[in-house]
Amino acid sequence: MMNVYGAAITLFLVMDPLGNIPLFLSILERVSPQRRRQVILREMVIALAILTVFLFFGQYILQGLHISEPALSIGGGVVLFLIALRMIFPRATGADDTADTGEEPLIVPLAVPLVAGPSAMATLILFSTQYPGQILDWTIALFVAWAASLIVLLSGDVLRRILGRRGLAAMERLMGMILTTLAIQMLLSGIEKFVADLGAL
Numbered sequence: 780m781m782n783v784y785g786a787a788i789t790l791f792l793v794m795d796p797l798g799n800i801p802l803f804l805s806i807l808e809r810v811s812p813q814r815r816r817q818v819i820l821r822e823m824v825i826a827l828a829i830l831t832v833f834l835f836f837g838q839y840i841l842q843g844l845h846i847s848e849p850a851l852s853i854g855g856g857v858v859l860f861l862i863a864l865r866m867i868f869p870r871a872t873g874a875d876d877t878a879d880t881g882e883e884p885l886i887v888p889l890a891v892p893l894v895a896g897p898s899a900m901a902t903l904i905l906f907s908t909q910y911p912g913q914i915l916d917w918t919i920a921l922f923v924a925w926a927a928s929l930i931v932l933l934s935g936d937v938l939r940r941i942l943g944r945r946g947l948a949a950m951e952r953l954m955g956m957i958l959t960t961l962a963i964q965m966l967l968s969g970i971e972k973f974v975a976d977l978g979a980l
Contacts, residue, residue, distance in 0.1 A: 852969025866955025
């Protein structure tokens with residue numbers, strides 16, 4: 780059974796702040812260091828607001844779409860597994876990944892989808908649907924993961940100087956390995972619930 784600590788770690792891994800550092804710094808390259816911190820804080824607050832909406836109201840969307848709990852668990856496990864594989868075996872990223880319009884980014888792409896991406900939204904919906912009685916735990920877990928991600932992203936310049944690109948890549952691969960085990964567990968839980976529901980028919 781997932782607890783607040785496990786949920787916070789899962790959300791932190793899914794948000795992938797270490798992997799986002801190069802993208803954030805590249806997108807904000809022409810923004811002054813002082814303004815850069817303000818932009819990161821603003822985008823992170825927007826991301827938190829979006830993720831909170833999905834935490835509290837995402838389950839109603841699923842109910843309207845008639846998506847079952849096992850389907851959500853299995854689907855969420857598959858998505859997290861693919862995210863983990865991308866973290867372990869990242870594709871080459873370059874300047875072409877984000878268009879430089881010369882303007883300060885707003886919401887896209889920093890808040891969405893780099894922080895509040897589909898995988899984070901799906902994870903929160905999964906938590907609130909599987910364990911609706913623990914919504915306070917999931918709120919705390921979301922805030923803890925968000926705060927930790929904010930600290931990492933605000934320290935992006937320092938971490939890149941200390942760890943270098945190879946160090947950041949190694950840390951991201953380690954996080955990907957941890958996320959892989961969490962994804963497999965989520966997938967197995969969904970299959971177990973599906974088999975149990977079949978047996979109850």
